[in-house]
Amino acid sequence: MTSVVFALVDCNNFYASCEKLFRPDLTHTPVVVLSNNDGCVVARSKEAKKLGVKMGVPVFQVRELLQKHGIVAFSSNYALYADMSQRVMSTLEALAPRVEVYSIDEAFLDLTGVGYSQNLTEFGLMVRRTVQQYTGISVCVGIAPSKTLAKLANHAAKTWHRTGGVVDLSSTVRQRKLLALLPVNEVWGIGAKLTKRLQQLGIDTALQLADTAPEFIRQHFSVVVERTVRELNGESCIALEEMAATKKQIVSSRAFGERITDKQQMREAISEYISRACKKLRQEQQQAKLLSVFLRTSPFSDKDAPYSASKSIELDTPSNDTRVFLAKAMQLLDAMWVNGYRYAKAGVMLADFYDPGVYQPGLFDEPIVQRETDQKLMQLMDTLNSKQGKTLWFASQGTKQEWSMKRELLSPAYTTDWQQLPLVK
DNA sequence: TCTGGGGTCCTAGGACCC
DNA sequence: TCTGGGGTCCTAGGACCC
Numbered sequence A: 001m002t003s004v005v006f007a008l009v010d011c012n013n014f015y016a017s018c019e020k021l022f023r024p025d026l027t028h029t030p031v032v033v034l035s036n037n038d039g040c041v042v043a044r045s046k047e048a049k050k051l052g053v054k055m056g057v058p059v060f061q062v063r064e065l066l067q068k069h070g071i072v073a074f075s076s077n078y079a080l081y082a083d084m085s086q087r088v089m090s091t092l093e094a095l096a097p098r099v100e101v102y103s104i105d106e107a108f109l110d111l112t113g114v115g116y117s118q119n120l121t122e123f124g125l126m127v128r129r130t131v132q133q134y135t136g137i138s139v140c141v142g143i144a145p146s147k148t149l150a151k152l153a154n155h156a157a158k159t160w161h162r163t164g165g166v167v168d169l170s171s172t173v174r175q176r177k178l179l180a181l182l183p184v185n186e187v188w189g190i191g192a193k194l195t196k197r198l199q200q201l202g203i204d205t206a207l208q209l210a211d212t213a214p215e216f217i218r219q220h221f222s223v224v225v226e227r228t229v230r231e232l233n234g235e236s237c238i239a240l241e242e243m244a245a246t247k248k249q250i251v252s253s254r255a256f257g258e259r260i261t262d263k264q265q266m267r268e269a270i271s272e273y274i275s276r277a278c279k280k281l282r283q284e285q286q287q288a289k290l291l292s293v294f295l296r297t298s299p300f301s302d303k304d305a306p307y308s309a310s311k312s313i314e315l316d317t318p319s320n321d322t323r324v325f326l327a328k329a330m331q332l333l334d335a336m337w338v339n340g341y342r343y344a345k346a347g348v349m350l351a352d353f354y355d356p357g358v359y360q361p362g363l364f365d366e367p368i369v370q371r372e373t374d375q376k377l378m379q380l381m382d383t384l385n386s387k388q389g390k391t392l393w394f395a396s397q398g399t400k401q402e403w404s405m406k407r408e409l410l411s412p413a414y415t416t417d418w419q420q421l422p423l424v425k
Numbered sequence B, C: 001t002c003t004g005g006g007g008t009c010c011t012a013g014g015a016c017c018c
Helices: A014-021 A044-048 A059-068 A078-095 A121-137 A145-160 A172-181 A192-200 A206-210 A214-220 A225-233 A261-281 A320-337 A372-390
Strands: A008-011 A031-034 A041-044 A074-075 A098-102 A106-110 A139-144 A164-170 A249-260 A287-297 A308-319 A343-354
Touching: A014 A031, A014 A078, A014 A121, A031 A044, A044 A192, A078 A098, A078 A106, A078 A287, A098 A164, A121 A139, A121 A164, A121 A287, A139 A145, A139 A308, A145 A164, A145 A172, A145 A225, A164 A192, A172 A206, A172 A261, A206 A225, A214 A225, A214 A249, A261 A320, A261 A343, A261 A372, A287 A320, A308 A343
Parallel strands: A031 A074, A139 A164
Antiparallel strands: A008 A106, A008 A139, A031 A041, A098 A106, A249 A343, A287 A308, A287 A343
């Protein structure tokens, strides 16, 4: 059996890099990107990292720091990031035979066999140069015989500049050298909770974890952690998956820009989320049978009384018709709504998916009637809204949407909207 | 005052059956 | 006193990821 080789390509400070791309005036300026509602810092340029802005901190806690150093903040601009991501990914697809898009800013490449004809580090450098040239985005490349090791190689490439942004961990000696340097929580799949439990067993570094017997780990933790141990030893247990798996659930939820206390506003918000979720469901060419709706007050406030509720309902037959889910969602809301709370967030979830036409009704169920006109109506809505911007929506979604999220620092949709193309003067 | 959103997988435990 | 045992299915919750 030939041994496999993976590369992990990860964009550097992706959201911040996207924002800088169209603002050459900010090339050397510290930049941060904020989460929805401008709530937390979710990305930082290297200058901002140097100034000590931590990942995930609430903005109000670092407002002074931002001001003091002239750090420029942006609201999340997903239209821009998704488009730039596609450009990076299609560049990678032209360079490697098999690519797994792992997240908006990361991809695994299958480099099995590449090492016979060329130096793997050279190959990594070529990937870096090409992506930089084609998209303006800088990436780091980690190469190793398992995904978990490739992740760590990438981490090393990002951390140590002398590597030139590419680390090849093919040799066992180099693997062990790196593992000895890294704390166990840097390992892919080892989060805060597992780190604590591992430390109690005296396992502090990635190397110590790698050197623990898989059977012991299986006994005290789970198969997942056992797999991680094997992967750290260069045994590939997690395969490359080119095809995006079909989704098992679709969630649409948002924290509100301002707290909701009025039921009519909540109806609008839920309607909006239903409409988004159903649109996604149709894009997946799936139908769903299960709907859940939830709402809650802020978990951070100790002043407001806490309230959180969630309810589900199962349809008789799967559907992807927005109107069907809207009606059910309003019933669920009626059953959960309590006056007097300051609601901070709500959302909907679709689950239990079927391919259209596959669902087997029970013997005594009503026969399924899928009217063609219903399908056409939904299709028309989707087409119109994607071509012309949001032109067609349900009255229950409301027109003003006063509860909608805050995005006060949003950059233009430079690459996806004709009206907002950058101009060269 | 102000704290994101969207996913997956695994496991333990309860319900139920024979 | 001492009240079986094993299998399957489902769900809730926990853990992780970016």
